[in-house]
Amino acid sequence: MAETRIPTVVVDDVHIVYRVHGAAKDSSPLGALRRIASRGPSATVREVHAVKGVSFTAHEGEAVGLIGTNGSGKSTLLRAIAGLLPATKGAVYTKGQPSLLGVNAAMMADLSGERNVVLGCLAMGMPKGEVRAKTQEIIDFSGINERGDFSSLPMRTYSSGMGARLRFSIAAAKKHEVLLIDEALATGDAKFRKRSEDRVRELRAGAGTVFLVSHSLSSVRDTCDRTIWLESGVIRMDGPTDEVLAAYEEFSTAK
Structure with missing residues (x-):
């Protein structure tokens, strides 16, 4: 009988759009006074469609790498899974409360x-x-x-x-049911990275699910059995880590 895999994270057609406020055309004090008097906008606003219809399911005991070029939507997606950023469209379902660990975690x-x-x-x-x-x-x-x-x-x-x-x-x-790691293994020496990767394996062995966002492909290769490649907010590839990294490295070299 096939082993039943228990889902821990379900991302269902998630879109994330956020607004970026830019500087006003006339940023001088006189320009600010004119806008106050006329009640005009203080800045230009543009919408960024950071994540575009992403869907996947992660299961207990999986370590999932999230890779992609800068601005591909990796960290935005991680924040949505953690419940820190609402989806504009679609939904995220999780088992328990995911814990997000980033290099800028509050201390x-x-x-x-x-x-x-x-x-x-x-x-x-x-x-x-x-x-x-x-x-x-x-x-x-x-x-x-x-x-x-x-x-x-x-x-x-x-x-x-x-x-x-x-x-x-x-x-x-x-012990976390879902641990989200955003570039936190990229800093530190080789000895600490080895300890960190071993700890991620322990979390997986305890039926935890780990997501790792990293520009260090070696960390993803050593830690994750599955990798999702995001590019321009969409999933370009989702599969075994070695296969996805090989395609991503070929893409990066060809650019």
Whole structure:
């Protein structure tokens, strides 16, 4: 009997259109006064159709790579799956609440790395006892103390790579039904990338679903069994990672 695959994310004909506000033609103080007096528009507005009719289903235990050139709609789609961006048309259905981890995930800059670990874990709903037990493990996993006791220093003293490693380490400390990773593995050294990729495999083994947006094709190749290639807001290819990456590399080389 064939194994039943349980869907965790269903994206059904999703379109995302957002507005971009540009500068007014006359941005001088006198121009601003004229617009106030006439109640005219303060800026030009144009619509961007970032995602155009995207449909797919992801299942338990899958790691799905999302690739494409800059502006192809990858991060926009990820935010829609996370529930942070409403679909203009179509719908997104998820099992549980997806967790989005990006390089710009919120952290308290004036608090220490250790304190951010505690607050981040509590925000994910982990019990206080589990947070206390896992705090040092999370710090060790991130590697931020390899060159000194950085965990006791404010986050504002960290490099962007250190901050990204700590963010991933916090998010990966909890079992997620759906974990969305946006470029968070692109920063850091080879040793941390290896630990991160191993952790993604553990999440998959626990029936979690992982989405990885990355410009690092090696990370996608090493981590994901399936890859979706977005281009200009539409799915150009969806299939086994090796096949999709081979087509994408050929496309990139030909440009």
